[in-house]
Amino acid sequence: xxxxxxxxxxxxxxxxxxxxxxxxxxxxxxxxxxxxxxxxxxxxxxxxxxxxxxxxxxxxxxxxxxxxxxxxxxxxxxxxxxxxxxxxxxxxxxxxxxxxxxxxxxxxxxxxxxxxxxxxxxxxxxxxxxxxxxxxxxxxxxxxxxxxxxxxxxxxxxxxxxxxxxxxxxxxxxxxxxxxxxxxxxxxxxxxxxxxxxxxxxxxxxxxxxxxxxxxxxxxxxxxxxxxxxxxxxxxxxxxxxxxxxxxxxxxxxxxxxxxxxxxxxxxxxxxxxxxxxxxxxxxxxxxxxxxxxxxxxxxxxxxxxxxxxxxxxxxxxxxxxxxxxxxxxxxxxxxxxxxxxxxxxxxxxxxxxxxxxxxxxxxxxxxxxxxxxxxxxxxxxxxxxxxxxxxxxxxxxxxxxxxxxxxxxxxxxxxxxxxxxxxxxxxxxxxxxxxxxxxxxxxxxxxxxxxxxxxxxxxxxxxxxxxxxxxxxxxxxxxx
Ligand code: DOR
Ligand code: ZN
Numbered sequence: 304x305x306x307x308x309x310x311x312x313x314x315x316x317x318x319x320x321x322x323x324x325x326x327x328x329x330x331x332x333x334x335x336x337x338x339x340x341x342x343x344x345x346x347x348x349x350x351x352x353x354x355x356x357x358x359x360x361x362x363x364x365x366x367x368x369x370x371x372x373x374x375x376x377x378x379x380x381x382x383x384x385x386x387x388x389x390x391x392x393x394x395x396x397x398x399x400x401x402x403x404x405x406x407x408x409x410x411x412x413x414x415x416x417x418x419x420x421x422x423x424x425x426x427x428x429x430x431x432x433x434x435x436x437x438x439x440x441x442x443x444x445x446x447x448x449x450x451x452x453x454x455x456x457x458x459x460x461x462x463x464x465x466x467x468x469x470x471x472x473x474x475x476x477x478x479x480x481x482x483x484x485x486x487x488x489x490x491x492x493x494x495x496x497x498x499x500x501x502x503x504x505x506x507x508x509x510x511x512x513x514x515x516x517x518x519x520x521x522x523x524x525x526x527x528x529x530x531x532x533x534x535x536x537x538x539x540x541x542x543x544x545x546x547x548x549x550x551x552x553x554x555x556x557x558x559x560x561x562x563x564x565x566x567x568x569x570x571x572x573x574x575x576x577x578x579x580x581x582x583x584x585x586x587x588x589x590x591x592x593x594x595x596x597x598x599x600x601x602x603x604x605x606x607x608x609x610x611x612x613x614x615x616x617x618x619x620x621x622x623x624x625x626x627x628x629x630x631x632x633x634x635x636x637x638x639x640x641x642x643x644x645x646x647x648x649x650x651x652x653x654x655x656x657x658x659x660x661x662x663x664x665x666x667x668x669x670x671x672x673x674x675x676x677x678x679x680x681x682x683x684x685x686x687x688x689x690x691x692x693x694x695x696x697x698x699x700x701x702x703x704x705x706x707x708x709x710x711x712x713x714x715x716x717x718x719x720x721x722x723x724x725x726x727x728x729x730x731x732x733x734x735x736x737x738x739x740x741x742x743x744x745x746x747x748x749x750x751x752x753x754x755x756x757x758x759x760x761x762x763x764x765x766x767x768x769x770x771x772x773x774x775x776x777x778x779x780x781x782x783x784x
């Protein structure tokens with residue numbers, strides 16, 4: 304058998320080990336991993352001397368803005384950024400226009416993404432007060448999971464009441480899919496923002512004062528309680544504070560199927576950076592006091608936080624530099640700079656490169672039902688690889704990144720450790736730090752290969768459907784009541 308590609312002289316990295324090995328690829332999949340003389344003949348060989356071969360990162364949290372905000376990003380620019388960042392699969396959030404809340408809109412987004420994506424993708428369905436009834440059509444249309452906003456952020460998607468959230472969890476629990484939570488409690492932060500505005504606070508740190516850690520702690524705790532009651536699988540997005548770790552740890556100990564992510568901004572930026580970056584650093588949840596960084600790092604190491612994602616949230620320079628902090632759009636790009644930022648920490652000895660692979664690829668694949676098709680370098684897995692040069696240095700330059708959003712607090716940061724080639728299902732999409740032409744539209748939705756474990760429903764006899772016999776008012780009537 305002749306392979307399509309054999310990669311020689313690199314160091315293969317798994318969650319447990321890093322070892323010299325060759326990798327053979329055929330028909331989009333890994334055919335063999337082993338000694339160079341055990342490899343089949345190949346149409347093409349790549350000399351990966353000096354490079355580490357990582358499973359491509361799976362970023363379960365990006366905002367690619369398409370459809371709706373082409374000035375901020377679209378599927379082509381967003382996935383080009385992913386390709387440059389060694390990211391081979393992204394999960395896109397539903398706060399696009401229109402929000403991804405029914406089967407028709409989901410089908411439109413699938414078509415757009417499939418026509419433009421350089422990397423593989425999954426699409427979230429919106430789980431809001433008005434979309435609970437749409438869960439079956441969203442499942443049928445192929446969502447990777449659901450997103451529920453417990454608090455307001457960009458796009459102003461209304462947060463469901465706790466009552467609606469419980470019902471939403473009951474409905475999704477039956478499907479086995481995971482619900483990702485923007486875990487910030489709306490009523491706390493809205494009230495504080497109003498008071499802060501009345502008090503004349505309009506500078507960047509007012510944003511942090513409007514969302515102290517209790518905003519997240521209360522939301523994480525409540526979400527875990529509802530998940531335990533219903534058996535819903537949940538995922539806590541963008542863990543930003545040490546205080547959130549207690550309810551997360553407790554829920555895991557009680558057997559709740561809850562996973563957590565943090566993002567580079569909560570590991571490498573702090574309240575000390577607000578003066579320097581002004582509104583550019585505004586993000587939800589906010590970048591917090593420096594003493595949160597070490598506990599978050601430690602939680603990754605001990606497995607309480609499962610994965611690294613980015614919350615890639617592009618906006619334009621004009622939207623990020625308004626003088627009133629309340630008028631600044633929240634978020635900044637990150638899908639392209641996550642891997643370099645984390646590899647810099649590997650180089651600094653803060654964790655091993657195997658730790659990084661566990662957080663960036665292995666755990667996301669496992670918890671989202673994609674392992675071992677994704678997140679693994681072993682025969683039969685999709686050939687999704689990031690070939691990285693741990694010795695290569697770069698000063699991040701917003702003007703040169705692929706994202707349409709040319710503004711971020713990563714600008715000017717010196718990093719060491721860069722992806723130099725990215726391979727998605729056997730095909731180079733980024734090679735020698737250059738986008739490979741003709742790869743637009745190569746990306747595919749991964750919902751078709753997702754296999755979540757069977758649902759583990761709890762309190763089935765007490766669900767809204769069980770106690771009402773399935774009779775629900777129409778969503779509009781319910782809201783009016
Ligand atoms: O800062 C943020 N921006 N946080 C979010 O949760 C959403 C995101 C966005 O879509 O811009
Ligand atoms: Zn987000």
